[in-house]
Amino acid sequence: MPRVVPPVSDERTALTAYLAHQRRALRATAYGLTDEQARMAASAGELSIGGLIKHAARCEGFWTDLILQQRCEAQPKTDELNGEEFRLGPDETLAEVLVTYAEASKRTDAAIAGVPDLGQAVPVPQGAPWIPTEVKAWSIRWVLLHLIEETARHGGHADIIRESIDGATFDPLLAAAEAWTDPWVQPWEPAPQGVDRRQVPID
Numbered sequence: 449m450p451r452v453v454p455p456v457s458d459e460r461t462a463l464t465a466y467l468a469h470q471r472r473a474l475r476a477t478a479y480g481l482t483d484e485q486a487r488m489a490a491s492a493g494e495l496s497i498g499g500l501i502k503h504a505a506r507c508e509g510f511w512t513d514l515i516l517q518q519r520c521e522a523q524p525k526t527d528e529l530n531g532e533e534f535r536l537g538p539d540e541t542l543a544e545v546l547v548t549y550a551e552a553s554k555r556t557d558a559a560i561a562g563v564p565d566l567g568q569a570v571p572v573p574q575g576a577p578w579i580p581t582e583v584k585a586w587s588i589r590w591v592l593l594h595l596i597e598e599t600a601r602h603g604g605h606a607d608i609i610r611e612s613i614d615g616a617t618f619d620p621l622l623a624a625a626e627a628w629t630d631p632w633v634q635p636w637e638p639a640p641q642g643v644d645r646r647q648v649p650i651d
Contacts, residue, residue, distance in 0.1 A: 451619065460566060463592040464557065470599035471553055474504060476618060477606035478542055479625040480638060486542040487535070490612035497609050498536025498545055500602045505549040506533060507598055511591050512556045514570050515563070556595070563588050614639060 453469045456462040478486060478497050486498035536545065569585040586594075610616050616636050622628075624635035 451622070459589075460560075463566075463589070463596070464560060467556075467592060467596050467599065468553075470596055470603055471504075471549075473618065473622075474501060474599055474603040474606055475546065475549070476621045476625050477603070477610045478546065479621045480616070480636065481542060481610075481613070483536070483541050485613055488609070488613055490609045491605075495534055495605050495609060496536055497606050497613075498540070498542050499534040500606050500609075501542075501549050502536060502540070502545045503533050504599055504602055505545065505552040508549075508552040508556045508595065511570075511595060512552070512559050514572065515556075515559045515588065515591060517571065560588065560592065566592070 453465050456465055478501060481497060483498070487496050489496050536542065566587065566589040568588050570588060570591055571585050572579055572583055574581070607618060610621070619633045620636035623631040623633055624637065628635065
């Protein structure tokens with residue numbers, strides 16, 4: 449697949465293509481990691497790559513439930529979750545959360561495809577601390593923009609965490625993950641055992 453989003457011809461295609469691109473970027477940060485590495489909080493905070501993907505899947509599920517007007521209570525506060533939403537638990541695997549994320553993404557895409565008007569109102573549950581009290585609904589368009597924003601923000605987090613783990617960066621990871629036939633960067637490869645990839649040049 450190309451490094452950037454292909455040309456788009458309309459608003460719906462643009463929004464869904466950019467969301468797909470940001471999902472792809474987030475998933476690429478997990479390429480080649482073990483479960484132990486996916487649990488690592490390698491930056492100054494407590495975020496991990498496995499936890500960020502887990503959170504992204506939950507976020508898409510929350511908003512898709514709203515689009516479909518299925519039962520969906522307000523998201524709990526971050527302190528009520530004790531950070532578990534952003535951690536890959538000891539009984540969870542990276543493969544499992546990647547599957548969950550893929551399923552959540554497909555469900556979102558199907559829900560969006562079934563909506564003829566991006567201006568359609570999406571009822572917002574009341575009581576969440578991040579929702580202004582006067583807001584009763586947002587549009588499908590707003591939801592897509594929010595998902596792009598949310599995914600991009602956490603993709604940036606994951607980029608930093610991954611580079612802190614083994615020095616791997618986005619383009620080499622994507623080239624390796626998607627097996628680019630004519631890569632213009634050196635695809636990422638696992639470092640030899642006992643070697644810190646952050647000290648190994650990629651060229």
